[in-house]
Amino acid sequence: MLAILLRHPRCSALLAGFLSAAGFAPLSLWPVTLACFFALLLLIEAAPDRRTVFTRGWLFGLGHFTLGLNWIAHAFTFQDAMPHWFGYGAVILLSLYLAVYPGLAALTAWWANQRMRSGGPLPLILLFAAFWIATEYLRAVAFTGFAWNPLGAVLLPTGVAIASTLIGTYGLGALVVLASGALMLASRRHFASAPAILLPLCVIALWGQIAAAPQAPAGAPRIRVVQPNIGQGEKYSPTLEAEHFRAYAALTGAPRPAPRLIFWPEAAVPAYLDMEPEWRTRLAGLLGPGDLLMTGGDKVYYKEIDKGLYVDRVLSGANNSLWVVTPDARIAARYDKAHLVPYGEYLPMRSILQPLGLSRLVPGDADFWPGPGARSLDLPAALGRPAMKMGVQICYEIIFSGHVVDRANRPAFLFNPSNDAWFGSWGPVQHLAQARLRAIEEGLPIIRSTPTGVSAVIDARGHVRHALSLGRAGFLDTSLPPARPPTLFSRTGNLAPMAFLILLIAVAIATRESRR
Known part of the structure; x- marks a missing residue:
């Protein structure tokens, strides 16, 4: 040879x-x-x-x-x-x-x-x-x-x-x-x-x-993972906004007596939830008394420029965020993506590259800003569901081994909202594989919600318990898999x-x- x-x-x-x-x-x-x-x-x-x-x-x-x-x-x-x-x-x-x-x-x-x-x-x-x-x-x-x-x-x-x-x-x-x-x-x-x-x-x-992996015990929290099958080419279309919301609402389903944790993908909401209370009310209308909605959406920042006769507000930056919305239209928590994609979510050396006609892949003129890093969000108890901690890694962040969990505040599970709609047919399944590795390393279940697939519920051994394949609209309705005791890797990184x-x-x- x-x-x-x-x-x-x-x-x-x-x-x-x-x-x-x-x-x-x-x-x-x-x-x-x-x-x-x-x-x-x-x-x-x-x-x-x-x-x-x-x-x-x-x-x-x-x-x-x-x-x-x-x-x-x-x-x-x-x-x-x-x-x-x-x-x-x-x-x-x-x-x-x-x-x-x-x-x-x-x-x-x-x-x-x-x-x-x-x-x-x-x-x-x-x-x-x-x-x-x-x-x-x-x-x-x-x-x-x-x-x-x-x-x-x-x-x-x-x-x-x-x-x-x-x-x-x-x-x-x-x-x-x-x-x-x-x-x-x-x-x-x-x-x-x-x-x-x-x-x-x-x-x-x-x-x-x-x-x-350990089986979900009786009374484990119920979860619903939504995949609307909204392609990248139509995702940001203002004329389709109402149609997209109806799709999300239908797949979320009617409220039930038992509380649910509901998961929508990255950038699912075309609104600034901290600045638009009518949108929070709209989302809260989909929720039962004990439900919580986890959804992607941007957090934006403006700067004021004195124009002499008036003050102009100009968009200066944004966070790619995950919002937790309650049934009474409050924001219970927010996570800001920390590990941003160069050329995807921000343009390095913008002053040099932009005049050459180069742009970042995510629509918009302002760059995204990074959040503080991995942390656990507190999810309040409701109607028999205990309070718990949720870790969040938005899209690309899940691929970084050893950097996905706040080790001082270990969560019960990780949520990986993603937008794989522009990843072709190879990218989404490779992304899923890397999420499975994080589940095995950390001994934590991982929930993935994406617009077009692959959305999945992954147990703490890395097994895909439930999944929605590419190009399919649907939802996953199941119990939250339990975590395993901390692994050696989860302790040492x-x-x-x-x-x-x-x-x-x-x-x-x-x-x-x-x-x-």
Whole structure:
């Protein structure tokens, strides 16, 4: 196999990277991902120098992200300020940057292996797994971070993803590398080392397949998740506002004797709820005596400009917010999105880029402002429903492992209102996969409500209990799944994968074989 790869090593790296993304949803071909990383390990091991090994890792990353992030091109079809074809260029440009991180992982692993003067592939495999953790974490935090499609997401169908309760999502990425490395060891007839890696992974997979989440007890709060199937092209149309509200009202249903928690998607309400009491009254009319409505909507800020004869009020900024509305038309709580999407919700270097004709993807002239970060909102008790705490992560925020929960004020569940209507067919299912990883890591159920899908109720083990598929209007009416006791990861955050990183390096040093 190595001889075939080395005939055209750059093309081999690019193709292997491209095919490796088939392990992500919607394809979920995780064995293909393992085979592709096996090929990458062979290319790294055979690299003669630092420049070559970085180039191979970078080309692998270029292919990997180009396929995995193809849905981004679809977002540009809803943006008239920029040409639609630019979306394909945006995918390539972003992939050119993101590919640096696999390149760095390959380079640092190869360099450390050379410095240790080790013989045999095992230390290189362990080092590459360790540095994959480091570079994937770096990708999630550098330049505001872009943590989409962490490698560990390919393990969701296998049951191995349950290990994220211990080592987090970044640690799962290392397990993918180790599994691929086991294939490499087996191909070299290292019949002691390969089982030493595969056996623990099989045990973890079995654990993941048989471990069940706790069942909702009798009297658990009732929830209703609404998905109206309103497309991005019509979402902000003023002429359709009344029709959209009727759709939301119909799917919310008539009030019942038992209190409900009702969940609407991100930006569901085209009103400023703190400034428009008539809209709050309108929403309250849909609620029973003990109901609460969680809905997305903007919070706006104005600045006053003295024009001499009069004072003009100009929109200066906004928050992408989640509002909790009560049956008596009060606002019980509000959460402001903290991790905003660059070029989506705000335009970096606006003074330079706007004159060039570039704009952000979300409609409007003013940028969104970030909120204070993860926190738990208090939901009041009502008609036998106990008071509880709800964590909120709006849309994109849910992808950031270790940053979704206020650890000092742990909630009973997380709500992830989202707008995936412009994510094509690949983006929404990838988004769902990442929400499932957060549920496993934190031991918390997650509720997702989106305009066009995938809306879902996810239990604390990451199982999708109920879902509404893409392009379907409907609602989910069920009981709120219970939380699990805090996991190791929920207590330590990303210190856990970093400890795993150190362990992998230590084992690599301990198992190196001196070159003769």
